[in-house]
Amino acid sequence: MRRAADGRRPAPHGPDRPGPWARELPRYAELHCLTAFSFLRGASEPQELVERAVTQGYEALAITDECSLAGVVRAHKQLREMREAAHHALREAATEAGEADAVIDEPPLLKLLIGSEFLVRDDTGMPRFKLVLIAQNLHGYGNLSQFITQLRRASPVKGEYTLHWRQLAPEKLTDCLALLVLPREADDADLLAAAHWLLQHFTGRAWLAVELLREASDALWLQRLQGLSEATALPLVAAGDVHFHVRSRKALQDVMTATRLGRTVADCGFDLQPNAERHLRSRQRISQIYPAELMAETLNVAARCTFSLNEIRYQYPSEVVPAGVTAARHLRDLTYAGAEKRWPWDEQGVGGVPDKWKARIEHELALIEELQYEHYFLTVADIVDFARGIGILCQGRGSAANSIVCYCLHVTSVDPDRSTLLFERFISRERNEPPDIDVDFEHERREEVIQHLYEKYGRDRAALTAVVICYRPKSAIRDVGKALGFSDAQLDVMSNDHSGWSTQVLPDEHRAALLQQMALPEDDPRLQQLITLGRQLNGLPRHLSQHVGGFVLTEGLLERLVPIENATMKDRSVIEWDKDDIDELKMMKVDVLALGMLSAIRRCFDLVNRLRGTAIDLTIPDDDRATYDMICKADTVGVFQIESRAQMSMLPRLQPREYYDLVIEVAIVRPGPIEGGMVHPYLKNRALPADQVEYPSEALKEALWRTRGVPIFQEQVMQVAIIAAGFTPGEADQLRRAMAAWKRPGVLEKYYDKVVNGMRERGYTDDFAKRIFDQIKGFSSYGFPESHAASFALLTYVSCWLKCHEPAAFLCALLNSQPLGFYSPSQLVQDARRHDIEVRAIDVNHSDSDSTLERRDGQHHPAVRLGLRLVSGLGKDAAGRIEKARSQVGEFAHAQDLAQRARLTQQDMQQLA
Template sequence: MFLNVHSTYSLKYGTMDIPKIVETARAMGIRQLVLTDINTSTGAVEFIRTCFKQQVFKAADEVQKGNIPYQIKPIAGIEFREDTRLLYIGIAQNKEGMRALNEFLSHHNIENMPLPEDAPQLDNTFFVYPFGRTFKRILKANEFVGIRSSQLNYLYKHPLLDERDKLVVWHPVTVNDKIDYRLHEYLRAIELNTLLTMVPDEAKCAKDEFLIPEEELKLKFKQFPFIIDNTQRLIDACDLSMYFEPETQSKNRFSYCREGERLDRALLRRIAFKGLEYRYGKHNEVATERMEKELRIIELKNYCAYFLITFDIVRYAMGKCNFYHVGRGSGANSIVAYCLRITDVDPIDLDLYFERFLHEKRTTPPDFDIDFAWDERETIQRYIFNKYPKWHVAFLGTISTFKDRAIIREIGKVLGLPKDEIDSFTDPTKERENQKNATYHKLLAVHQHMKDMPNQRSIHAGGILISEEPITYYTALDLPPKGFPTVQWDMYEAEAIGYEKFDILSQRGIGHIREAVQIIKQNRNVDIDIHDFKRFKDDPNLNRILGDGQPIGCFYIESPAMRQLLKKLKCSDYLTLVAASSIIRPGVASSGMMKSFIERYHAPDRVVYLCEEMKEQLKETYGVMVYQEDVIKVCHYFAGLNLTDADVLRKAMSGKYRSKLAFDELVNKFFISARKKGHSEELITEVWRQISSFAGYSFSKAHSASFAVESYQSLYLKTYYPKEFMVAVLNNYGGFYSRWVYVHELQKTGAKVHLPCVNHSNEAVVIRGDEVYLGFVGVQGLENRFIDGIPRERRMNGPFKSLEHFVKRVQITLDQAILLIRLGAFRFTGKDKKTLLWDIYNYLGHKQKRPNMAELFNVEHKEYILPALENSTMEDAYLELELLGYPLNYNMFDFLKTNYRGDVMAAEMDKHIGKTVKMVGNYVCEKTVRTVKNTKMWFGTFLDANGDFFDTTHFPNTTPVYPFKGKGCYLILGKVVTEFGFPSIEVLKFAKLDIHMNPLAVKS
């Protein structure tokens, strides 16, 4: 009887999630429901699955109680609205009908077309119009009119009585009770961005839109039994049971080749073995054996197409586009992926287990993460969308929820509270004061009901689905700003339905590498094979720099925490870097595993292993289970589990396994199998304790190895071509640090870095020999049309001869010309800035721009002889700070009123361990962390006057008294401490130093 049920996927409208709807319906004995969310089918398959699972899980309990088990018959559709106005409700008769509804909505979403007033002619569907609508035509066979019980009085002499078979029960369901209705009103106010009291009635649901027992609903229509019969016939004609699968089947594309899966297997084998020869040479028995094993499992699990599609993407990127990529994640455990060049990680060299990626018992699909440069990813995405048919490829969606203090702010706005009061409610420092405020408690009460409810749909960072059958069987599609069709549910629902995604991601580190290789070719005429990783990892110069802990600009290893770790480890090889990439993760560090690893790394002879098997399997990591692969190895070699069960157990311990019964069986199997190998009960218990404590924190070794490969590539470029590499970093918008840090690093290479110049600069930073000109992109306030237009005009018509020549050729506005003059972009004229400022008013006056027309004769403006104008270096420094965000030809120390630069410099800290010293540092960055007592402490990074980095620790008892105050130079009093050879300052006192006033500000 309930043809129009809304869930929370009717965003900012419905208040019940799908489990709540099903649970409530079962409690009332309701046997049939139609989920019809507003302009979305996000929850359709979840609703069907939930209803069938309720039947499976509760049947046994019902039988024991003497009740006859039953299921709720799930039916789904879509409610179509234009803004807040209901047009019609579409109900799917079957799976084909659901597809038709989804494609109808998808077409209008993708084409940005308004929905039609009348429902479309779609097979296998029903449409229900709201009672009260006027029809100028005869209703079609599949069209009905829904009438509420409160509207039955209007049927007296109504024309629809002549079409009795067209009337059906219409009892919409939106809320659970009166409290939920109030929540609904808040949601509508937030959606409409208006006050709670200003939400119009037509934008809200009726107050009685909640579930009631079916018999009670039928009683409301007892004088019109034909309406009940019509409704039941409609429901009986619907059957969506085809959606239910006891075991989830893969929905991905079944075959890469048109001829089918058999040819896929042959093609994958041929390409893989060709790659095997490229990677390992001929007749490598170990690699061949590993290849055969993996191919057997891939064929068994029907993942040939998945590998071939990924290979096709990578081949297109490397071949047609000449793009660089990084394949990472657990896919790097595969020798097939390595030989297909999906990854550059050698799984044999690193003793990586394919079972971590794929095995016979894996129920959830694996996926590859493929990274491209930030500005190349869209090209690859378009290739994928163009290659596969419409409705068979789409982006994965995401669903963001209402969270935390943002809800308080939204609720405060719809209540009409002043901004200051709302700000006070979201200020953690006023928590105690707010507890006495009744309004605050009202907001918290609403917050409690609203938190974690779906708020809006968006797009996944890079997940793409390629489907065998049309994706529209399972979802309608949106078209977010990126311009690609996107499913209306997230990765968790995709996995539940049976999709494995292709992750096409991006990162700036790849852009650094790609552009550096290009610039080196242009600037030095040197070709670099950046994929020759085997040569990089054994380079002693690279390994020495790793141990120094100064790889600024290099992907993944440049952050303060990573630099510290590399120095503490005295990292000097690839395997140590792989380990560092894993133990740097927050969970590992906070568990104490990081410290334990460093201690054992420096004293390997003192490591005590529990037994020979543990020593053999964990000697690379000194007995610490750093990687997920370590957990698998111990379960396999110590306890005797096969590699498949070992990975299942590993996954279960990380909290990603839902069946407690199956987990308990595996644990029992671990103990039984270990006893059979002759281990004592005490030893087995201790090994299990270590496994269970480490498993939740461990990280995929293949993932760490992928990061480490890219780090070595960056490090190679920075070591041998530092100028070109740092230019590439700047042109790809840096990395962990602010832009000025990379400019500083570029200057340290010996490059002569110049301010932007209209005759030498391009949009981005440009290098010619050792001369570097900053680009116009970094100039704050410069409009995009001039960032692009100035270099374009110069390339087309030659250099500018003077300021006047520039003004005549570039349709510059006065304010933009002044900005460039103040920055020194016309210094080629030989005139100082103030003279040029005088000239620009002579050329442009107070007009915004000159007319764009050619001159028959070149008429020069009259030149005036000006008196000498006063200029100062401090003025220039402030102008650079204002227009670039940092001073290029000066540093922040030049702004200080004091000449004091500290008693100790960063390079001398090793000589003052345990002493209290004074240092002066230029602020680089800070990081806030919470202690075990839930108090805050900070870590700071600074540069001294010599340009060397040093790090500080600010404990909770000192930082509130001596807080950070943004960028600038600080006087630091603290104790020099060292941990594993890495010195830092434990701050006792801390103050920002005064600077000279801006001379221009003083004059004004």
């Protein structure tokens, strides 16, 4: 066993290291592999392909989805996790062998290559050949990503591209290796022309791919390619045209082909692959098919590729930092300038930033500077400043509300004196991932913010994050069922019956019932095929969509980091990676989100300020007794967050009397606290005098006193783990992340021993420890962080105050912000009338497009005149023409006058009747 320079010995080989048998088989690297991100072509996830390649002892695997890099990060992450697991296993083996100080070599496992496949067309638009490009280094990767972007953005149809052979500019694809995949049906002249084209454009970095798939023409095809190689001096290399990781996925790949072509499998004929050879075959099988020199050449290709996704270095935009000032200095200046506004001095010289918050500011600024996140905070603050500068109401929420720096920058609005800040919920060293700040904007004006970002940074530096739309049971059943030839009526029966998804084989009684309901013969094998293939398809990616508002902004060209394509929505562009992908590569995003209640509140502020001559805003005092009286009576139709029936039933029991009570109310009616059994204990303890509430220890009392000894929020679960189980703040955040990944089996359970043993070591009973862990599991369903609930509670209170004190303006604002909330306009109007608000009917001679306020003599509250926009079926343009015609000439004399002056159609008149 090797000794290191310091005398330590290396760890022994572990089970994940190749044994002697591996050296007896020829080495091989797969250079042409599609994943499920080649939508409706590849039938396996990137993770499955990586795992299979490792188990088969491949030297390298190239992920080469068609005109896409959408799946490469998932492959990268899978390989990283497998390396970490193998390293951990080797470390444990060394420790058990009494060699804890042994040098642990990096487990080789697999080399991941990044590339893409392209269908190249001739001058007539007909497919000519396929070209596989593989990045050699970071520069080549950037060229490849940029090339994909150009093709995707030039296409008028989302998700498609067109590449003509004359379009290829080899000078823009330097540092990329090229494999030419030729069609077998081509004549020798076409093969020679394509080979010369490749030789001309990719001199010294081109190969002819030999893909032998156990077809009858394999021997002849190999002979033709060998002749072509001799004629052009282009080397041959083996490749597998992989579409799935194991041969058993062939049936699913047939279903995907049928779905892509819009036919049944039975009608696809020769469009289906003739066999199941397009999987990651064993090296023994490959060695029986390919000449040894073609397998050896795969290693030469792989050796020329050194690029890893770890080389990507994301840089945030620098525009937000003035010349001559460092980002850290500028952030510090803005933070303390904002702090002085948050904690101002009064005329007597009393006030200023409290010492405890100065210490907290310094702590956060130091960590932000250490992790080099200054530009991110400055960019988010700049976006918020822009929005507020043009009168758009906005507010940060989520884990960012744990940050006092965000509060001082006026990104968030939660006063730290009224909440429990846990900065590690937002940023920590152990977490080792970028922060994520969510900012809500008025839903009707968010587009102004989005377009501002495009204008400021350019579409080559700004784009939305993707969302991977995956198959779900119903959509999987429908696509598989159509491919197998089931009727829509039969699929309706099956898609509404999910009980068969829990077992691989249907129980006889269940199968018989379904056969009868679907009118199928008893010996029809398709029902079991439908279940089997539906289960395989469920969860696989179907297509990419755009994130609701997650923006990625970069200092350099974003398209050199990740391909960008046009979104379905006009004037939007989207990258090919989702949130988890950019988190893996430490790329930052800012969420520019839309919230309808902000639109309603801003409209209400405008109405009230015009009516009363005041200037109310989100700083409304939060201790209004009348508002809390209204809340305690569950008189909350139309307000934010506490208007549902479940919330209304909780309000009289919880009896909120202050802001923090609303924070609890917002969070407690959620699946997490309910399933974790926290609601009834909390209500029971809330009814007790504070000094009679029992706590497991004085240390935990500090974390749980505000919620009467019961953890209601995710932050409290983290604090309990830190205090009672000895977790570090970073480990506690990993626990939170495990709670968020509750759908993945075994993720949360691995923390059980650490939680229970840690509490036992600190003197807590096993019963208490297990109860806490059960509550943690309950939170995994859906639990609110306190910071999120605190942000929402602010808007909850403001909406309640407006409903209580300015009910007419509140109703008017709600009606003009529809669709919004739980209740229809008619229900909102009925509620307002129950509160003695006069609501006047729609009248073409008095109603504008929006609902408006009309003064009433001697009355404090005005009347609400319903707007034309509430007329079902009446278009926005027609309502605008009515309003304009009336303002120009005056009231309408009769229906014909209305129709003529407002240029209304017969349908418009019918809607108004």
